[in-house]
Amino acid sequence: MRHRIVLAGFGNVGREFARLLLEQRTELTRAYGLDASIVAILTARHGSVENTRGIDLRKALRLADAGVSLESCGRGIHERSVDYIRRGKADILIEVTPLRISPRQIAFDHMRAALQTGKHVITANKGPVVYHYQDLRDLARRRHAGFRYEGTVMDGAPVFSLFQEALRGARVDAFEGILNSTSNLVLSEIEAGRTYEEGVAAAQRLGFAESDPSLDLDGWDATVKACLLANVVMGGRLRPERIPRHGIASVGAESIRDAKSAGKRVKQIARGWREGRTVRASVSVEAIGPDHPLFSINGTSSSLVVRTNMLKQFQIIEHDPGLRQTAFALYADLIAIHEGRLSP
Numbered sequence: 001m002r003h004r005i006v007l008a009g010f011g012n013v014g015r016e017f018a019r020l021l022l023e024q025r026t027e028l029t030r031a032y033g034l035d036a037s038i039v040a041i042l043t044a045r046h047g048s049v050e051n052t053r054g055i056d057l058r059k060a061l062r063l064a065d066a067g068v069s070l071e072s073c074g075r076g077i078h079e080r081s082v083d084y085i086r087r088g089k090a091d092i093l094i095e096v097t098p099l100r101i102s103p104r105q106i107a108f109d110h111m112r113a114a115l116q117t118g119k120h121v122i123t124a125n126k127g128p129v130v131y132h133y134q135d136l137r138d139l140a141r142r143r144h145a146g147f148r149y150e151g152t153v154m155d156g157a158p159v160f161s162l163f164q165e166a167l168r169g170a171r172v173d174a175f176e177g178i179l180n181s182t183s184n185l186v187l188s189e190i191e192a193g194r195t196y197e198e199g200v201a202a203a204q205r206l207g208f209a210e211s212d213p214s215l216d217l218d219g220w221d222a223t224v225k226a227c228l229l230a231n232v233v234m235g236g237r238l239r240p241e242r243i244p245r246h247g248i249a250s251v252g253a254e255s256i257r258d259a260k261s262a263g264k265r266v267k268q269i270a271r272g273w274r275e276g277r278t279v280r281a282s283v284s285v286e287a288i289g290p291d292h293p294l295f296s297i298n299g300t301s302s303s304l305v306v307r308t309n310m311l312k313q314f315q316i317i318e319h320d321p322g323l324r325q326t327a328f329a330l331y332a333d334l335i336a337i338h339e340g341r342l343s344p
Contacts (some may be wrong), residue, residue, distance in 0.1 A: 002035040003338060004052075006088055006119075007112050008042045008081065009096035012152075012207060013124055016327035017094065018057045020272040024331065027278035034338045038091050038265050042079065044097075046070045048077035051084040054088070081106070092146075092337065096328055101220055101240055103131045115147065120342070122333040124151030125327055126221075130228040130240060151329030153179060153225045154302055155321040157305065160344040161336075162316070163233045172233045172309040174273040177304035178297045179225040181215035181321065182209045183248045183268045188298045190256045191265065207323060208300060219247030219268065219283050219288045225280040226270035229304075235270060236279030244282040251285055259287040267294055 007014055021028075021036060037054035046064050051074030060073050077084050085093060093114035097107050099215055108128040109119045115136065122130065128136065129149050138149035163172065165308050178184050182203045189199030189315065200217070202207035208216075215221050223240045230236035255295040256266045264287040272281045288295055293315055297303045305318045318325070336344075 001033060001338065002037065004037060004090040005092045005094055006037045006040045006042065006085060006090045006109070006114075007094050007096070007336075008085070009098070009125075010029065010041050010043045010046060010060070010070070011096065012323050013326050014041075014094075015061055015064060016323040017096070017330045018061055020324070026248050027334075032338060034335065034337055035303060036334060040102040041070055041073075042081045042084065043070065045141070048073050048081065048084070049074045050058045050077050050084075050088075051075065063315065082109045085110055085119070086117055091324065092334070094120065094220060094316050094334075095121065095125050095128070096330070097125060099125060099173055099221070099224070101215070101224065101313075102127070103239075103335060105131075107134050107306045108136075109138055112139065115143055115145050117143055118143050118211050120148075120337045122145035122146070122148050122330055122337065124330060126152045126224045127252070131222050131230070133231050134237075140343065142262065144342075145163065146337040148333035148336060148342075148344060150219040150333050150344065151326045152228060154316065154331070155306060155316055156325035156328040157302075157304075157316055157321075158317040158332075159229075159304065160232060164238045164271060165341075167308070167311070172178050172308050174261045174271070174275050174307045175229060175233075175304060176269050176271045177296070178267055178294050179270045179304070180216055180222040180268060181300040181302055182213060183219075183222065184302070185215070185300050187248060187251075187266055187268070190253050191260050196253060198257075203300075206300065217247050217249040219245045220286065222268055222270045222283045223281075226272055226283055227332045229270075230272035230279050234274065236272070236281070238279065238281055239281045243280070244284070246283055246285045248285055255287075262287070264289050265295055267297070269294065289300075291331075296306070 040050040049070040187198035227238040
């Protein structure tokens with residue numbers, strides 16, 4: 001079965017997904033009977049292009065890596081991206097445009113336009129899901145379309161499919177986690193004797209931090225993820241700008257090294273919990289001891305500790321994830337939709 005994909009966003013994650021699709025094309029056909037082709041790429045900086053027979057992804061990757069327009073890959077698209085998504089003949093939208101902390105954002109418009117016209121949606125973009133999860137979920141159900149978002153919190157680790165498929169019937173009562181790789185790496189670097197600036201530079205070299213890393217260092221990324229988890233798996237209606245947030249930018253190196261001398265580690269911890277019928281969340285920076293389940297999570301690794309009414313407490317750990325792991329989440333969601341599993 002052929003799936004025609006519109007890829008909105010061709011930054012680091014979008015390009016890594018294209019590489020993964022190229023590498024796994026034969027396996028997708030052999031193991032799943034899935035013939036996936038990207039028929040349009042929509043970007044803000046490299047132009048937008050359509051080729052109904054399938055875009056030459058190797059060429060598109062070379063052009064994007066060189067910072068030049070993609071339009072030689074097919075017919076240039078000069079209408080609004082939302083209009084193109086609405087009228088286009090693809091059956092899947094993969095949305096990986098940059099995160100925005102705002103209810104009004106083009107990524108939400110992309111997803112809504114796709115779902116309204118019966119197209120499946122796969123995303124690693126946290127913004128639309130945290131603000132509009134219930135609306136997007138309900139629209140997808142009405143249109144009998146897929147809506148999957150596994151890559152929004154822990155790269156390729158199966159968070160939502162675990163909660164909503166494998167653990168159906170269990171109530172999530174609380175969670176706490178280290179969910180931002182950039183902040184965790186910077187804290188680990190300072191603990192090892194490097195400066196804050198050196199830690200940020202290391203995160204940028206590894207591709208975890210943008211040239212402007214403020215969304216990570218000021219705690220916004222972790223806050224969005226905490227709210228997203230609380231909203232999706234606990235039924236909350238939280239907005240990131242309304243919950244307590246503490247980034248690492250104001251944490252002094254001396255306090256991190258003092259904690260180390262005392263046998264503790266400074267970590268940024270995202271939490272969600274229930275207070276009666278109310279769901280709450282927070283992001284804090286605190287010193288934790290070796291008896292804490294997040295104590296050993298260093299560098300770019302991430303982890304989530306979950307308490308439920310059935311399994312009591314369990315922990316997910318993802319060691320040193322990268323772009324490939326986020327791209328894998330998109331890839332796994334594509335297979336799930338192909339197999340008829342339209343939502344986690």
